[in-house]
Amino acid sequence: MNAGMSGFIQQYSVSRLIVLLVFLVFTLAACGGGGGGSDPDPNPPQTGGSFSISGKVSTPNYIQSDGDVNDPNAQVRENNSFSQAQKLLNPVTISGYTNISGEGKDGPLFQNGDISDIYRVSLRAGQTISLVIPHHELGDMDLYSYPASCTNTTCSSNRCARDGDPEGNSGGSFESAGANEKITISETGDYFIEVCAWEGFGNYTLTVGGKPAQNAFSAEDDFVPGDIIARFKKPSIGASSLKTSTAIASNDRAVLLKLNDSGSLDLLASSPGNIPQSAIRVAASHSSIQTKRSIAAAKGAEYLKRWDTLNMIAQLNLREDVIFAEPNYRVHASQVPNDELYRLQWHYPLIDLPAAWDITTGSSNVIVAIIDTGIKAGHPDFQGQLTDGYDFISNSTLAADGDGIDADPNDTGPTSPGGGTGHHGTHVAGTVAARSNDGGEGVAGVSWQTKIMPLRVLNGDGSGNSFDILQAVRYAAGLQNDSGSVPARKADIINLSLGGGSFSQEAQDVFTQAYNNGVVIVAAAGNENTATLSYPASYDNVISVSAVDINKEITDYSNYGTQVDVAAPGGSSTDTNGDGYPDRVASLGYDKPNGEDIYVLKAGTSMASPHIAGVFALMKSVNPALTPNDFDTLLAAGDLTEDIGNTGRDDFYGHGLINALKAVNAAGNSGGTPPAPTTQLTVTPSSVNFALTDTSATLTLSSVSGGVTINGLVSEQPYLTASPQTVDASGLGIYQLTLNRNALADGIYTVNLQVQSNLDSITIPVVFQVGSPVTSPGLQPEAGYLYITLFDPDTLDNKFQLELTANPQGVYTYSFTGVPAGDYLLVAGSDFDNNDAICDFSESCGVYPRRDSLNSVITINGNRSNIDFLVDYEIGLRTNALSTANPTATSFANKRPFSRTVR
Secondary structure (H helix, E strand, O other): OOOOOOOOOOOOOOOOOOOOOOOOEEEOOOOOOOOOOOOOOOOOOOOOOOEEEEEEEEOOOOEEEOOOOOOOOOOOOOOOOOOOOEEOOOOEEEEEEEEOOOOOOOOOOOOOOEOEEEEEEEEOOOOEEEEEOOOOOOEEEEEEEEEOOOOOOOOHHHHHHOOOOHHHHHOOEEOOOOOEEEEEOOOOEEEEEEEEEEEEEEEEEEEEEOOOOOOOEOOOOOEEEEEEEEEEOOOOOOHHHOOOHHHHHOOOOOEEEEEOOOOOEEEOOOOOOEEOHHHOOOOOOHHHHHHHHHHHHOOOHHHHHHHHHHHHHHHHOOOOOEEEEEEEEOOOOOOOOOOOOHHHOOOOHHHOHHHHHOOOOOOOOOEEEEEEOOEOOOOHHHOOOEOOOEEOOOOHHHHOOOOOOEOOOEOOOOOOOOOOOOOHHHHHHHHHHOOOOOOOOOOOOOOOOOEEEEEEOOOOOOEEEHHHHHHHHHHHOOOOOOOOOOOOOOOOEEEEOOEOOOOOHHHHHHHHHHHHOOOEEEEEOOOOOOOOOOOOOOOOOOEEEEEEOOOOOEOOOOOOOOOEEEEEEOOOOOOOOOOOOOOOEEEEEEEHHHOEEEEEEEOOHHHHHHHHHHHHHHHHHHOOOOOHHHHHHHHHOOOOEEOOOOOOOEOOOEOOEEOHHHHHHHHHOOOOOOOOOOOOOEEEOOOEEEEOOOOEEEEEEEOOOOOOOEEEEEEOOOOEEEEEEEEOOOOOEEEEEEEOOOOOOOEEEEEEEEEEEOOOEEEEEEEEEEOOOOOOOOOOOOOOOEEEEEEOOOOOOEEEEEEEOOOOOOEEEEEEEEEOOEEEEEEEEOOOOOOOEOOOOOOEEEEOOOOOOOOOEEEEOOOEOOOOEEOEEOOOEOOHHHOOOOOOOOOOOOOOOOEOOOO
């Protein structure tokens, strides 16, 4: 019965899907995580039974782990000095652990501490190193770089910047204290990277890639020294310490603070006042702050002013009454949004959204109903974006909010241990219309001005029933429903990133009524990699959306078939563009255990569908008179899409990949305001990662407006070549890139490929590495010491557990024996901080069959082999601007429901 369609999230573990006693069940995909491996423990725990289960857990080619973590079972590879520096791939995401002596959980690093993790990597000019500390309230770390000429003798005094100036003496650099930090490399060469513990303990994630992964404040950023933008909670907890407490405590908007010469803050945007330095909780010990400040002072008065500004921001962000504090960035007019995480939203340029934004960024007169798990209404990226919604979960037990249907659509989060949706509706709604271009916060939505109508029909575990969903559809369409009310304005578009069950005549009738009442209905095609019809996407008058990856190719999870109408970006677990992060869809999220608004990366047709809803909202903003039939007609004519796959409509992409520019132009040409003609060349992906072993990749050149002729693709090095694969007379189409490493020395390489056209020349950076685990020991993808575990899906009791390390290819080969028949959750994860729970933030995590699978329960009723799945890191994209860390959270012990067996 479970045929749902949803994505996964990188922050919660899987849950068993609850089957309701209703005639039709709709569920979301459960979330999970990933794998990696070698030979199994020769003596795994067993409780009897007669069946075996075996397979491989694989690691993406851009993943590595810290060699010395606090797990006593993990093999120790010390990386505490330059001579012991751990080699890194490039690009790479590496997670690890540091602590001060006596801080953290009891383990091999507790007594003496592990204040320094040092890595060695070849870097190219312009590459960025980013450090993410998921729980900055528990520990402060800093990020440093040093030239490869450093040795334990020449640079020992500079380690952790406890003495001397790493930049002045040895060419390194360092950043201020904060939850996220970054360094941009100015010269190509070999470097040491150091993660240094200044206070407390905790996990971290280090990313080496082509561009920063999130808003990690740097003294090199373009901001006004001394200016700080901050927003305070109301009433402000620290209001008594503020001379202008009334102005701040009652203010919903951000205020401008000025760091004065005495080191305290003047309030500029409201009535004049002063926040005493003594009222601000410092991020680290006084001595460490002064040491860092003296190093900054050696770089000059201007640098010191910038450093002081960032340090004050870091301290403000640890105050309980501060929602966020950030620099006052200098910005320039542009329709490319300035949201800090927009750099991760590769999926928008893929569908020509930036060009469409030059014509329209949407209209507040357009409403998109998100029928899902509800939303976290307080998320900053929803401010000003919402209309009144409704909660249509009629079963009060299922709803987990104490009642049946009501007017509060807020997502309560997972209700059972391991609940896995991770505020799915929040992520979906964010893609449609997250607050955008708002001075650097968060992510961008597809249609910036569009209003969201949140309708809750699924609980926090992703379960619901068709009756409640159909009531929400009726409400959104302004039709009679069980709430006894209709919205002041009906929705123009409905998004359904959910599914399940079989055909229902009642459902078909409701969707037809909504369609006839002027509402466009969009639904995710499903994540089962099947042509079997899935509902509601397969109903008449519903637009079914399949998912593509960064290469514009159908994903390995997306459903396909005769009912698919259109394709949109859904994401995958690759890192094709080489930024060190998986090519998933970035949008809004919420960390329920720690009460934080965050941003998360998810993949699935659930993530593809809101792209379509958002583009349709842009079309309605240009031409409000468009009807559902108009959308169908334009789509069928190919006026809204880029034709990929077989010519014309096909079962994988429908009528093609949605193209925002083409769609907005089509809307204007259909009676609305005619947009200005735009001619442009689009190249996807915008950068290419060959990693350590790949030898070929594809590059797609396209133009939806015509008038583009490709003059050639020119590589600056002979070992990288480009040849046409499927191109038209203008040279547009698919090209194959081929890499020959044979004559190259070990190292990291970046080669520029010039795509030359009659319009301009576009530079595509191509990054790859030469080396092997044989010639460069330690240079291999792996996800750390893994616990491969079979859990009871009802109680989450740990039934069977194996402990594995990766082979040289980054694969963990496992085999359970003596497993009794029954249902299980198969989970793999690490425990870097030794809190006896796997899958914490900045730890590896994987769930069979995959994170974007909707049913993660595996049934054992016979011997099972080739049960393979993927592991990667749990990364919640926090921002300094939105960090609301809980200073009372002193333990991760209850954060994850998946416990490991302690030996």
